[in-house]
């Protein structure tokens with residue numbers, strides 16, 4: 557960037573990308589609260605979108621490879637600096653692919669899979685990985701998976717290559733730490749980015765409480781609105797894919813595994829007319845819960861805010877039935893959360909997009925697909941360098957340049 561040193565920095569969106577951006581800006585050596593103001597505008601609540609409802613898996617084998625190593629390292633560093641193990645459940649995990657055949661449920665429940673509502677879409681985490689499951693014994697610790705259900709198991713990464721955080725707690729912690737260093741967090745929906753001579757000048761938003769329209773000056777605007785990015789910058793090829801997930805407290809403590817499953821559901825399972833293969837992901841968490849998510853769907857368009865996301869209870873029930881069919885501990889556990897959110901995906905494939913757009917001072921950091929939790933600290937650091945040093949120093953992210961995608 558050749559722009560003068562920014563004074564007023566406005567971040568739009570308090571998901572994990574916006575909060576990590578605020579955190580790294582507020583810790584940049586050139587940042588000083590007396591010369592820079594940083595305002596983060598959030599429409600609903602911090603981590604109210606996918607950042608509060610994601611699984612939280614972190615992996616050296618994620619993508620894009622230009623950002624992953626930096627971000628994986630930063631997660632470890634942040635956890636060390638701020639007691640992340642206690643504060644947001646950071647830990648290394650074992651990760652494997654599990655093939656299984658569903659056992660009959662004690663009680664059969666109606667299922668949306670059975671009623672055949674629209675095609676299911678992969679969230680894409682396993683892209684590039686061998687999808688063929690090799691027959692293998694279960695490792696120690698996985699006793700909570702019913703042995704009579706298992707058909708195969710394969711480790712997906714070596715020790716130290718996969719970790720996890722509780723994404724909502726992590727995102728909220730980043731916001732608190734940024735606020736402690738002077739970032740101003742305001743609640744309201746950004747309506748437009750004002751420009752003069754091709755350069756950003758202000759952001760107009762509707763205050764959440766008073767419903768008043770307010771204007772905040774800006775030399776730099778960082779757009780981190782996830783699947784809503786297009787509402788503020790129409791050239792952004794980013795759309796939302798809805799996905800459902802659940803959190804269960806198991807009847808007995810589980811291990812520290814993340815499992816990518818392929819579960820064969822025979823005809824008759826939960827009123828299914830035909831046999832089906834489903835792929836819920838199951839992440840055990842250190843707070844003695846298990847998170848599980850199902851596939852994406854495009855049945856309901858992105859609503860105007862994260863508060864208006866429609867939850868299809870039958871889709872949550874499908875996930876609960878499927879994971880209960882391979883584990884007594886999960887079947888007999890207590891379902892704590894049933895939720896849905898929108899994954900930010902790129903219409904043209906690829907993503908995330910990180911960098912300055914053709915509008916001077918307008919930076920995009922969005923479209924992180926299924927690896928936004930993993931890649932958030934790296935994104936935040938790169939954006940803080942772009943804003944305050946004028947160029948990204950910590951990674952070569954030229955391939956993520958938004959102007960290459962017509963922005």
Ligand SMILES: Cc1cc2nc3c(=O)[nH]c(=O)nc-3n(C[C@H](O)[C@H](O)[C@H](O)COP(=O)(O)OP(=O)(O)OC[C@H]3O[C@@H](n4cnc5c(N)ncnc54)[C@H](O)[C@@H]3O)c2cc1C
Nearest residue numbers: 569571573599605607610611612613746782927928929930
């Ligand atoms: C089911 C599921 C599981 C996932 N699991 C993982 C995982 O295990 N590991 C991983 O790395 N990633 C995972 N992801 C992906 C990850 O959740 C996303 O990539 C990431 O949360 C995107 O963060 P974000 O900040 O860009 O968007 P969001 O979390 O959507 O945040 C955007 C924010 O912007 C706000 N906003 C929008 N418009 C405006 C406006 N006009 N004004 C003000 N604020 C606005 C919203 O309210 C929201 O808070 C998963 C996603 C899903 C759906």
